Amino acid sequence: MLVQFSIVPLDKGVSVGNEVAKVLQIIDNSGLPYKLNPMGTVVEGKWDEVMALIRKCHEETVNSSERVLTSIAIDDRKGMQDRIEGKIKSLEKRLNKSLRK
Amino acid sequence: MLVQFSIVPLDKGVSVGNEVAKVLQIIDNSGLPYKLNPMGTVVEGKWDEVMALIRKCHEETVNSSERVLTSIAIDDRKGMQDRIEGKIKSLEKRLNKSLRK
Amino acid sequence: MLVQFSIVPLDKGVSVGNEVAKVLQIIDNSGLPYKLNPMGTVVEGKWDEVMALIRKCHEETVNSSERVLTSIAIDDRKGMQDRIEGKIKSLEKRLNKSLRK
Amino acid sequence: MLVQFSIVPLDKGVSVGNEVAKVLQIIDNSGLPYKLNPMGTVVEGKWDEVMALIRKCHEETVNSSERVLTSIAIDDRKGMQDRIEGKIKSLEKRLNKSLRK
Numbered sequence: 001m002l003v004q005f006s007i008v009p010l011d012k013g014v015s016v017g018n019e020v021a022k023v024l025q026i027i028d029n030s031g032l033p034y035k036l037n038p039m040g041t042v043v044e045g046k047w048d049e050v051m052a053l054i055r056k057c058h059e060e061t062v063n064s065s066e067r068v069l070t071s072i073a074i075d076d077r078k079g080m081q082d083r084i085e086g087k088i089k090s091l092e093k094r095l096n097k098s099l100r101k
Numbered sequence: 102m103l104v105q106f107s108i109v110p111l112d113k114g115v116s117v118g119n120e121v122a123k124v125l126q127i128i129d130n131s132g133l134p135y136k137l138n139p140m141g142t143v144v145e146g147k148w149d150e151v152m153a154l155i156r157k158c159h160e161e162t163v164n165s166s167e168r169v170l171t172s173i174a175i176d177d178r179k180g181m182q183d184r185i186e187g188k189i190k191s192l193e194k195r196l197n198k199s200l201r202k
Numbered sequence: 203m204l205v206q207f208s209i210v211p212l213d214k215g216v217s218v219g220n221e222v223a224k225v226l227q228i229i230d231n232s233g234l235p236y237k238l239n240p241m242g243t244v245v246e247g248k249w250d251e252v253m254a255l256i257r258k259c260h261e262e263t264v265n266s267s268e269r270v271l272t273s274i275a276i277d278d279r280k281g282m283q284d285r286i287e288g289k290i291k292s293l294e295k296r297l298n299k300s301l302r303k
Numbered sequence: 304m305l306v307q308f309s310i311v312p313l314d315k316g317v318s319v320g321n322e323v324a325k326v327l328q329i330i331d332n333s334g335l336p337y338k339l340n341p342m343g344t345v346v347e348g349k350w351d352e353v354m355a356l357i358r359k360c361h362e363e364t365v366n367s368s369e370r371v372l373t374s375i376a377i378d379d380r381k382g383m384q385d386r387i388e389g390k391i392k393s394l395e396k397r398l399n400k401s402l403r404k
Binding site for chain 3: 103105115118119121122125126129134135136137138139140141143172174176178184185186188189191192195196198200201202
């Protein structure tokens with residue numbers, strides 16, 4: 001399944017780059033396919049793999065914050081693989097043009 | 102932590118009441134404190150409890166659907182309990198009036 | 203259409219009750235049907251009505267914050283009215299039991 | 304402000320690529336900076352510009368569907384520009400490495 005998530009601490013002020021960088025390091029080390037975008041990170045994997053990763057990232061942020069907001073969006077489609085690359089390619093094929101990504 | 106979630110199958114057409122009703126039955130049986138609203142359900146509990154429930158609900162929907170979209174929003178604040186009732190009460194106290202809920 | 207939204211300032215620390223209370227006062231004064239839940243507020247109305255309200259609430263929070271996160275979820279179903287009450291009633295009818303809300 | 308959004312019709316079955324392609328064509332024609340990711344599209348602009356675009360996309364989908372779900376996440380930070388490129392660059396600088404995007 002494809003899963004986008006983002007994690008925000010509420011008590012670190014306007015800039016949360018330090019906390020987000022720690023989370024990205026965990027994601028990058030996880031071995032799961034991922035793509036960072038300006039509003040979150042998309043990962044692809046099975047429920048157990050993905051949720052274990054998100055929990056690790058959430059707990060890393062909770063370790064240094066009193067309040068953490070985490071958003072998760074799951075798109076679970078049977079019988080499809082490599083959707084982290086395939087969804088955008090399929091759209092570009094339909095439109096017969098390259099899109100910004 | 103407080104967690105809102107909603108689960109939608111994409112291949113059941115406009116009305117997804119049958120699928121949502123099955124999910125609500127699982128939530129109601131779970132024993133976790135919950136509150137249903139017109140756009141999702143809020144539950145309160147620890148990560149393991151809440152995520153096990155959401156997984157059960159997601160998999161129930163996956164059993165009868167080819168594609169399922171699940172959204173999860175977590176508000177994890179240290180040292181607070183019974184926030185499923187307390188957050189709204191606190192707002193009503195601040196405003197010194199009853200709000201629609 | 204039914205729309206849930208929530209608005210969070212990032213530079214007010216752990217407790218954002220003051221900011222949320224101001225937003226709730228605006229919603230309560232708007233005249234639109236609404237229901238507050240522990241993770242956000244659901245309103246019902248047309249695109250213009252609802253988005254004007256959300257913008258007013260977002261800007262109220264921006265006035266006193268350097269960074270604001272706003273989430274909006276829209277469920278737009280043709281030919282249905284009073285869904286803010288009707289969706290839950292319909293679920294309770296299907297299950298033939300009262301749910302917590 | 305940075306805004307991610309996604310639009311899904313509920314009555315088109317498992318594959319919604321046709322509807323999403325129409326929306327991407329509208330976004331690509333809008334002239335606003337955007338980045339497509341596997342779970343949505345991030346655009347950058349002022350409230351009026353961004354919400355007019357999202358409304359146009361939502362209504363395009365409503366034209367051919369009986370029920371449409373639209374999700375919007377706003378990150379509104381004062382005094383920052385070109386965050387659609389800058390947020391990721393800033394993270395890579397902090398970590399002193401290139402991330403997948």
